[in-house]
Amino acid sequence: MCVPLGCSYSRTAWEVCVILDRNSTMSAAEMRQRLSDLDEKERPGLSKDDIVEFVNLMQTYEGAMYEISTKLDVLDTEFQVRFSHNPIHHMERRLKSVDSLIGKLHRKDLPVSIESVRDHIFDVAGVRVICNYRDDVYSVSRYLSDQSDIQVLRVKDYIRNPKQNGYRSLHVIYAVPVFLTSGPHYTPVEVQFRTIAMDYWASLEHQLRYKSDLPDNRLAEHSQTLLDCSRSLQNIEVQMQSIHRDISGSPQEQESDDATIRAAKSNLANGFDTGFDGN
Numbered sequence: 001m002c003v004p005l006g007c008s009y010s011r012t013a014w015e016v017c018v019i020l021d022r023n024s025t026m027s028a029a030e031m032r033q034r035l036s037d038l039d040e041k042e043r044p045g046l047s048k049d050d051i052v053e054f055v056n057l058m059q060t061y062e063g064a065m066y067e068i069s070t071k072l073d074v075l076d077t078e079f080q081v082r083f084s085h086n087p088i089h090h091m092e093r094r095l096k097s098v099d100s101l102i103g104k105l106h107r108k109d110l111p112v113s114i115e116s117v118r119d120h121i122f123d124v125a126g127v128r129v130i131c132n133y134r135d136d137v138y139s140v141s142r143y144l145s146d147q148s149d150i151q152v153l154r155v156k157d158y159i160r161n162p163k164q165n166g167y168r169s170l171h172v173i174y175a176v177p178v179f180l181t182s183g184p185h186y187t188p189v190e191v192q193f194r195t196i197a198m199d200y201w202a203s204l205e206h207q208l209r210y211k212s213d214l215p216d217n218r219l220a221e222h223s224q225t226l227l228d229c230s231r232s233l234q235n236i237e238v239q240m241q242s243i244h245r246d247i248s249g250s251p252q253e254q255e256s257d258d259a260t261i262r263a264a265k266s267n268l269a270n271g272f273d274t275g276f277d278g279n
Contacts, residue, residue: 018090063178064187065125087136092128123190130199137193151175166230169194197233
């Protein structure tokens with residue numbers, strides 16, 4: 001079972017999955033005020049009614065984020081009960097801030113509007129699932145994808161096909177129903193599945209790329225070192241996974257996750273246009 005950071009549960013500490021909220025969600029009043037404070041260049045044509053609708057939309061994304069994390073929490077608890085193994089080490093979740101969202105719209109040369117967010121931005125709500133082993137990544141994502149009330153919109157497997165810089169993670173865009181007074185609203189949530197090793201590698205690479213002021217030659221040197229580390233970690237993870245399988249007697253999880261990919265293609269073919277470009 002996953003619990004917010006700082007809370008306790010009857011199981012031992014290493015059996016508790018922690019949920020980290022990476023940024024404090026703004027209240028509706030704070031969000032309205034922030035949007036109202038933007039100058040005309042930052043929010044051209046965004047009326048007061050649009051601001052109210054934007055706040056309502058963000059609350060729907062927040063609901064979708066909590067729906068997904070609850071589903072994952074239930075899966076993790078079931079694994080513990082049935083298999084005496086918690087596949088999820090911890091989860092992180094975040095809702096894009098107003099400034100981050102507007103910045104992304106500008107980078108994509110999109111107008112600042114409700115329609116732009118709804119039709120082109122699919123990581124407004126995000127959940128990061130850090131698993132213990134590679135098999136856990138694929139088993140958790142598969143069981144989540146098989147649930148009948150959510151849709152798989154897009155799958156990008158950077159574990160089987162790492163990025164050129166060595167980045168590895170499984171990205172899935174889900175549409176999850178959020179039940180409001182007006183009825184169910186299917187809302188996209190980006191879920192990133194990765195192992196502990198993949199996560200600390202990605203954290204350091206992110207610091208190097210976005211938060212360092214090193215000269216270009218040092219950046220290039222460290223980037224190459226990180227690429228080498230990614231390959232080494234991949235080999236180590238395979239060996240660690242093999243030992244874990246032998247101890248637990250669990251079979252190898254299918255890493256191709258064909259069912260998830262087929263589900264995504266089916267939803268796209270049935271007219272659920274995501275507009276998702278992976279950025």
